[in-house]
Amino acid sequence: MGNFQLVVFFASICLFPALGAVPQPGTSMRDIRNLRHTFCSEHQEYSNNNICCLNCRAGEYVKFPCTKAGHKGTCEECTFGTFTEHANGLNQCFKCTHCRSDQEVVEHCTLTQDTQCKCKPGRFCHPEEACEVCKTCSRCKNDEEVLRNCTSTSDTECKRIQDQADPPSDAVITGVVCGGLLLISAAAVWFCMRRSCRTEQMVTGEQACHNKRGGVSTQVAQVGVHHGTVMLKMCKKSMNCKTHK
Missing domain, CATH: 2.10.50.10 (Tumor Necrosis Factor Receptor, subunit A, domain 2)
Incomplete structure (x- = not known):
């Protein structure tokens, strides 16, 4: 060659x-x-x-x-x-494939399709992994509850049970403190506004008292306010003194 x-x-x-x-x-x-x-x-x-x-x-x-x-x-x-x-x-x-002892038949073998098997109840096998043996499903612990049940292709999913005796979280404490401060602030503002209104009602005036006989005018001392009513403290030579509201 x-x-x-x-x-x-x-x-x-x-x-x-x-x-x-x-x-x-x-x-x-x-x-x-x-x-x-x-x-x-x-x-x-x-x-x-x-x-x-x-x-x-x-x-x-x-x-x-x-x-x-x-x-x-x-x-x-x-x-x-x-x-x-x-x-x-x-x-x-x-x-045709024969299902293992830890599997059960889903579909029997035909002339155009192989046997379809899946893990028996209580066992699973991830589809992305080579299923050489079915794994036993996990059980949730005493302080856990079932989130998703075990299937033939996925394990049990658990989540922790929230203990009612647990202390409140930082977020709850912060919310309570902030709420209390807001209530105290609102009460303080309301008290100040009410006190300011009462102060504005205090007036200082003069009340003229006239003597019917001589027509002599005398001045009156200051008057005070109590619940919106002007009360006359002192009126010299009062003959016809009037109270103003």
Whole structure:
């Protein structure tokens, strides 16, 4: 075999391994040229002796491959306990899965679908992990309560029970103190406003008292206010003194 043939041989090893048609030493150039054209349509055909045969349907397998390109050959239905899920060029069907002792059957195996299993009640297995064994569901502690029950794909979720004997939190204490201060402030403002109104009612006036006989006017001392009523403290030579409201 010359150098050129060796190069072509190793190149074809890289190009055609997926087709199951890797040339053997001593393969002629004509055979290699024919091999280059053996590109079968994915999911529709399979390669057999450098020709493309049509796939068998799901639930079947290839009993005898085709002898002419573009033909299906002989397909056989899978036997009980076996299946093929997609159209294929397989020479045998897959065996159905048997659920483990810690699992139960969700759906039985058919010709086109494998057995569907799940963990038994009280056990779980995370779907993103390889479920080699179902784990036992966790139980909440005495000071916890169930937030979410255990399922076949998730563990129990618990949360701590709030103890009524626990002291109030800082937020509660702060709220009570602030509320008390606001009430005290409001009461102080109300008291000051009421006292200011009473003070404004205090008046200082003069009351003229007239003597009917001589017509002499005398001045009166200051008057005080009690509950809005001006009371006369002192009236000199009062003859006809009047109280003003």
